Amino acid sequence: MRRTSSRVGAGAAVTAATALLLIGCTSDTADNTPEAPAGAVDTDAPVTISISDLPTTENQESRDAMLARVDAFEELYPDITVEATETVWTADTFQAMLAGGAMPTVMSVPFTEVASLIERDQVADITDYIADSEVLAHLNPAVADHALDADGNIRGIPISAYPMGLIYNRALFEQAGLDPDDPPQTWDEVREAAIAIEENTDAQGFQTMTTDNTGGWVLTTMSYAFGDTLVNEDGTANVDNEATAQALEFYRSLRWDDNAMGSNFLLNYGDANNAFAAGQVGMFVQGADQYWYAVVNLGMDPDDFGVAPLPQDSDGLGTLGGGNVAVVDPAASPEEIAAAVTWIEFFYFNRFLDEEAAVTRAESDVAAGEAVGMPEIRIVGADEYERWLGWVADYVNVPRENFELFLSTVEDVPIVDEPAPSGQEIYAALDPVVQAVLTRQDADIDQLLGDAQATVQSVLDAAE
Amino acid sequence: MALARSTDTGTVASAPATRRRMTPAVWARRGGLSTLAFGLPMVLVFALFSWWPILRSVVMSLQQTNFIVTEWVGVENFARVMADPLLGRAAWNTVQFTLWSVAIGFPTPILLAVFIAELRRTRAFASVLAYLPVIVPPVVAVLLWKNFYQPGDSGLFNTVLGWFGAGPLAWLNNGDLAIPSIIVEATWAGFGTATVIYLATLMTIRTELYEAAEIDGASILSRFWHITLPQMRGTLLIMFLLQVIGVFQLFTEPYIMTGGGPENRTVTVLMLIYRYAFVSGDYGRATALSLCLAAALAVLSAVYLWATRRWSQS
Numbered sequence: 212m213r214r215t216s217s218r219v220g221a222g223a224a225v226t227a228a229t230a231l232l233l234i235g236c237t238s239d240t241a242d243n244t245p246e247a248p249a250g251a252v253d254t255d256a257p258v259t260i261s262i263s264d265l266p267t268t269e270n271q272e273s274r275d276a277m278l279a280r281v282d283a284f285e286e287l288y289p290d291i292t293v294e295a296t297e298t299v300w301t302a303d304t305f306q307a308m309l310a311g312g313a314m315p316t317v318m319s320v321p322f323t324e325v326a327s328l329i330e331r332d333q334v335a336d337i338t339d340y341i342a343d344s345e346v347l348a349h350l351n352p353a354v355a356d357h358a359l360d361a362d363g364n365i366r367g368i369p370i371s372a373y374p375m376g377l378i379y380n381r382a383l384f385e386q387a388g389l390d391p392d393d394p395p396q397t398w399d400e401v402r403e404a405a406i407a408i409e410e411n412t413d414a415q416g417f418q419t420m421t422t423d424n425t426g427g428w429v430l431t432t433m434s435y436a437f438g439d440t441l442v443n444e445d446g447t448a449n450v451d452n453e454a455t456a457q458a459l460e461f462y463r464s465l466r467w468d469d470n471a472m473g474s475n476f477l478l479n480y481g482d483a484n485n486a487f488a489a490g491q492v493g494m495f496v497q498g499a500d501q502y503w504y505a506v507v508n509l510g511m512d513p514d515d516f517g518v519a520p521l522p523q524d525s526d527g528l529g530t531l532g533g534g535n536v537a538v539v540d541p542a543a544s545p546e547e548i549a550a551a552v553t554w555i556e557f558f559y560f561n562r563f564l565d566e567e568a569a570v571t572r573a574e575s576d577v578a579a580g581e582a583v584g585m586p587e588i589r590i591v592g593a594d595e596y597e598r599w600l601g602w603v604a605d606y607v608n609v610p611r612e613n614f615e616l617f618l619s620t621v622e623d624v625p626i627v628d629e630p631a632p633s634g635q636e637i638y639a640a641l642d643p644v645v646q647a648v649l650t651r652q653d654a655d656i657d658q659l660l661g662d663a664q665a666t667v668q669s670v671l672d673a674a675e
Numbered sequence: 676m677a678l679a680r681s682t683d684t685g686t687v688a689s690a691p692a693t694r695r696r697m698t699p700a701v702w703a704r705r706g707g708l709s710t711l712a713f714g715l716p717m718v719l720v721f722a723l724f725s726w727w728p729i730l731r732s733v734v735m736s737l738q739q740t741n742f743i744v745t746e747w748v749g750v751e752n753f754a755r756v757m758a759d760p761l762l763g764r765a766a767w768n769t770v771q772f773t774l775w776s777v778a779i780g781f782p783t784p785i786l787l788a789v790f791i792a793e794l795r796r797t798r799a800f801a802s803v804l805a806y807l808p809v810i811v812p813p814v815v816a817v818l819l820w821k822n823f824y825q826p827g828d829s830g831l832f833n834t835v836l837g838w839f840g841a842g843p844l845a846w847l848n849n850g851d852l853a854i855p856s857i858i859v860e861a862t863w864a865g866f867g868t869a870t871v872i873y874l875a876t877l878m879t880i881r882t883e884l885y886e887a888a889e890i891d892g893a894s895i896l897s898r899f900w901h902i903t904l905p906q907m908r909g910t911l912l913i914m915f916l917l918q919v920i921g922v923f924q925l926f927t928e929p930y931i932m933t934g935g936g937p938e939n940r941t942v943t944v945l946m947l948i949y950r951y952a953f954v955s956g957d958y959g960r961a962t963a964l965s966l967c968l969a970a971a972l973a974v975l976s977a978v979y980l981w982a983t984r985r986w987s988q989s
Contacts, residue, residue, distance in 0.1 A: 302953050302954065303953050305956075306742060306952065306953070306956055306958065309741075309742045309743070310742040327955075327956060328956075331741040331956055332741055332743060332744065333741050333742070333743060333956075421934075421936065422933070422934030422935070422936055423934050424954065473827065474825075474826040474827040474843075474845070474848070475825060475826050475827065475848065476848050476936075476937065477847055477848060477932075477933050477934060477936050477937065479934055541743050542743065633955070635954050635955070636954065636955055639950065639954060642934075642935075642936065643936065643937070643938040643939050646936045646937040646938050647937070647938050650845070650848050650849070650850070650937045650938070651938075665760075666760060669758075669760070673755060
């Protein structure tokens with residue numbers, strides 16, 4: 212009897228624990244997204260916000276520069292306290308950070324990820340909070356709508372932007388007898404340059420990333436350049452299209468006919484960039500902001516870095532855009548969101564409106580070894596951007612004269628949005644396609660695209 | 676079984692009588708409080724970091740959550756996992772990893788332990804050497820091996836093959852070679868621990884058995900087969916099970932070395948779970964597949980223990 216009753220007791224305990232667990236979980240179902248309208252915000256109330264991307268102590272100059280700007284902001288807005296954190300965006304930690312309530316109030320997120328966050332409703336709707344912002348009225352329309360949700364609400368503010376382009380090593384071009392100031396402008400010319408580099412230098416002519424969704428990311432970019440998108444306007448999959456087949460055929464020719472793509476075809480972002488910065492690779496398709504990663508981060512000679520507009524086929528649609536978007540914690544209070552928007556305006560946009568702020572920022576960037584004047588898509592209007600360039604002309608430490616073709620055409624190449632919804636999953640479905648073409652000489656491109664079409668369609672169906 | 680267990684010891688038989696007289700005061704006087712004080716921290720740590728996450732996973736597998744809003748979706752996450760065309764590929768890859776691991780990784784430390792046990796003066800030194808790879812941090816080891824497997828002429832293994840006029844091989848870039856290549860690395864990184872455990876077991880085998888066998892004229896091979904292996908069976912059974920469970924949860928090596936490529940040939944079930952959680956942000960599906968994996972391992976372990984019960988008891 213006692214044993215039975217102890218079993219009953221244990222059963223009751225488990226039931227009680229499960230009930231408690233369920234009660235604990237049901238509290239999750241409460242929607243704790245702030246509902247208060249922006250008009251009800253008390254902007255005079257003391258508020259504390261946290262921000263991401265404080266440089267670590269390894270980079271003390273940049274860290275000090277950012278903290279100095281936090282001090283300046285707090286002096287200007289005494290009711291707002293800013294806590295700078297070293298948190299940076301990573302896909303691995305973001306969900307846990309959000310679940311644990313540890314997401315900074317303001318966080319910088321890459322373009323490639325922001326669409327997924329918006330789809331999952333994991334960033335705050337800031338539409339009402341920036342409606343009256345004078346600064347943000349000057350945003351470049353070409354990038355301004357990159358953080359809108361399906362209903363047209365604003366879920367983030369672009370703070371940097373770049374197009375995908377053809378990145379090339381100017382020193383290797385010279386060694387191969389090519390003119391680094393006249394980079395390839397068609398895919399045939401890219402192929403010829405790759406062969407020349409392969410034949411006349413120790414480096415490999417061309418490379419492409421293939422793992423961690425980067426293969427799909429670049430293939431999507433190439434498909435745009437060859438003239439088609441991967442998702443139709445009606446939301447159906449369009450992977451099995453002529454443009455993507457042409458892009459894969461380009462890879463196939465370089466790999467198997469020209470032998471100009473090296474021997475390793477399992478490359479992620481780090482692998483490809485390390486090889487390029489080390490002078491082992493002539494060209495690859497990557498973001499124009501790669502200057503920072505290759506030169507500032509990996510120590511490549513600034514004069515060796517070249518960037519050209521992404522070559523466009525006769526019916527090319529444009530190029531994929533990248534960059535960063537400042538987003539706000541979805542659990543932030545209306546006062547915190549208002550303060551967050553004020554910080555974003557101050558930190559990211561003040562330099563375009565105030566000469567002193569521009570010069571101070573450029574001065575500290577140069578002192579910290581950062582790049583000033585990088586090849587990019589302007590995030591503000593053309594007038595504001597040109598004016599800023601004039602203000603900081605003495606501090607520009609990027610050899611912009613090397614990017615003449617890119618800079619003179621960056622406004623002309625249309626920026627095409629990433630496939631949505633579930634862009635990252637679509638990229639993941641395309642990685643194996645790129646790998647197949649590069650690792651198997653008998654890979655059947657039509658069949659690979661047919662299979663990928665079905666996979667991507669199931670991804671799109673699941674996202675509905 | 677039940678009869679055997681109840682008559683195992685007299686203390687068990689007399690337990691109900693003792694329990695009847697037990698009051699809180701008696702329990703406390705007999706050291707119950709100190710037992711509780713000693714046990715409680717461990718129970719709390721386990722509860723917080725093991726049992727709670729497991730329970731939470733069960734709950735989350737029935738939900739769809741963005742960590743802001745959560746809704747109950749029943750078994751929909753399980754249905755979506757089962758409908759994923761990549762699941763079959765990942766499961767088959769995982770089985771292949773396991774088979775290769777059993778073929779390469781299981782016998783290696785046994786043979787090495789037997790060899791080291793035969794050494795007299797240099798046994799300790801050999802043990803240290805065998806254990807050395809375990810000390811190398813896993814990510815460092817994996818990155819080293821990734822370099823060794825470079826598919827060009829300059830890769831370490833291809834250079835060695837070149838000396839013999841062979842190769843170069845594509846190694847990780849080749850769908851057929853990628854899994855065995857990864858298993859060789861995993862074996863190198865993990866055999867030290869298993870070797871030390873087997874060595875400890877070998878040291879407990881009474882030397883009289885070998886002496887008697889030698890007098891009877893048994894060869895080295897038959898001594899190994901008829902004495903060493905049977906004497907090690909308990910350890911072997913557990914180590915085999917642990918190895919299979921470990922390989923079923925393989926993640927770091929394929930994640931770093933191949934990212935699941937080429938053509939998803941090295942995607943494991945755990946990598947799929949990782950993709951669900953961190954690429955798609957779909958924790959419901961990730962926890963659903965985690966539970967399926969846990970269930971599969973539980974069934975596999977039960978079947979294994981049932982199938983080997985006679986050997987483990989004899």
